[in-house]
Amino acid sequence: MAFLKKYISDVYQGARSLLKGMKLTGYYFTHRKEIITQQYPDNRLKLPERFRGEVVMPHDQNNEHACTGCTACELACPNGTIKIITKFDTTPEGKKKKALDTFIYHLELCTMCNLCIEACPTDAIKMAQNFEHSVYDRSQLTKKLNKPGSKIREGVE
Amino acid sequence: MLSFEHITQAIDKWLFGTFNPNVAIVIEGLIAGLCMIGLFAILGLVLVLMERKVSAYMQIRLGPNRVGPGGSLQTLADTLKLAMKEGLTPDGADKFLFNLAPFLVIVTAMLVLAPIAFARNVSLWDLNIGVLYVSAVSSLSVIGILMAGWASNNKYSLLGAMRSGAQIVSYELSAGFAVLSIVVLTGSLRISDIIESQRDGWWLFKGHIPAIIAFIIFIIAVTAETNRAPFDLAEAESELTAGFHTEYSGMKFALFFLAEYVNIFIVCSIAATLFLGGWMPLHIGAWTGFNHVMDYIPSSIWFIGKTFFLIFVIMWFRWTFPRLRIDQLLNLEWKYLLPISMINLLIMTLIAIKGWHF
Secondary structure (H helix, E strand, C coil): CHHHHHHHHHHHHHHHHHHHHHHHHHHHHHCHHHCCCCCCCCCCCCCCCCCCCEEECCCCCCCEECCCCCCHHHHHCCCCCEEEEEEEEECCCCCEEEEEEEEEEEHHHCCCCCHHHHHCCCCCCEEECCCCCCCCCHHHHEEECCCCCCEECCCCC | CCCHHHHHHHHHHHHHHHCCHHHHHHHHHHHHHHHHHHHHHHHHHHHHHHHHHHHHHHCCCCCCCCCCHHHCCHHHHHHHHHHHCCCCCCCCCCHHHHHHHHHHHHHHHHHHCCCCEEECCEECCCCCCHHHHHHHHHCCHHHHHHHHHHHCCCHHHHHHHHHHHHHHHHHHHHHHHHHHHHHHHHCCCCHHHHHHCCCCCCHHHHCHHHHHHHHHHHHHHHHHHCCCCCCCCCCCHHHHCCHHHCCCCHHHHHHHHHHHHHHHHHHHHHHHHHHCCCCCCCCCCCCHHHHHHHHCCCHHHHHHHHHHHHHHHHHHHHCCCCCCCHHHHHHHHHHHHHHHHHHHHHHHHHHHHHCCCC
16 A cells, blocks of 8 residues: 555645645735836846946046056956057156056957956956947947046056 | 627527528628637737736736737737748748648637637537537647648657647546546536536536546646646747747747637636536525626626636646656656546546435
């Protein structure tokens, strides 16, 4: 009779687990407050701080950034997303000093791996939470991150 | 009170009074055919929308909500899109069978609608073997599916069709046993007799536990027969892309899609007729007052309400249960449903002979 007992308990267990599942979906069906969908264009979520949307370079109110042009990010990037063009500034003492000319960022190549941000010794770049990257032409995805006329902040080495 | 019964009788009277009987019969047939095609179109639109909304709410989503108020015109827009698409026939396909298959499936679905009673005294053809006719004709749809799978010249289609064949052949048995147990109680295969026998209560309640078991088995078996999840092995999009209708596009795909939903409606209306009394209002034994109140609700509302409730239950299955593997599917039928339904039929026969039912 052992097999019969197992047979019946199989049927019972199967029915019980199926009903448990139906109870959960039935609960979701009757409770609209559980719905987690966001109506995207009408209701834009504020994404969490750690969401990686694109690399940006923050500038302060004096149009100054913290990038020294050390190219650590360019070396850290696994797929050649970042290209840094440097120039030589002359300091008031008459010394030549390496500085950032253009920070070229290829968004179309970027995988948002965050390695460049980790490599940066002066925290000059960070990840932004913007995710709406659609443009009509691919060339618009190649961005210059340093604003025109910007220069390095005093005291950042 | 205006009801379907009065409308059909008035049309019938007017036609036979105006034309000679032969012409009147032909016109009546045409009107009935048009009504069926209209019903098909409405069912397709309503059930697809219902499925999308039900699935969305069960998965904590919102579902279609852009086209029309609350997304109500979404399926109409989808149909328009499908109608404008190209009906592609693959090069290696058997062209004749490939193009025939969707029509065979839809014609089968149409044939099964014939004996169903939609309201009091409203059915196309109340023939004396109604239930037998339904179970005989509904199993023909597997031919359409096999034909589609074979003619597509695609390994996924063929696998899906073969699975569907195995599935329908097995589950026909327990569905048949479940139907039989009600036929045993009623003593008639005619749909109108079966409904009439439930005047003092539905068989689901009158037939004790065996009727409930038969009902559950019937619902499981018809879910499998209509190729719905969790028995959608014939389509199994994660394994077979789309199974037997992988190669179909445009309106031919839409016909398969429509046939699936119409089949659900049909099997649910059969279940409602056999176990829940069809258009018969909820009557409880000798409670005359209660029965009178229930009679005020039109019979068509009762029929549609019961049918849509069962459709909802089947959709509930689909969006809750995971898909079975082919061996699990056949185990469930041959090791569980079939023995249980055989014993159940035996008990049911005993109840019917001894008159233990209410």
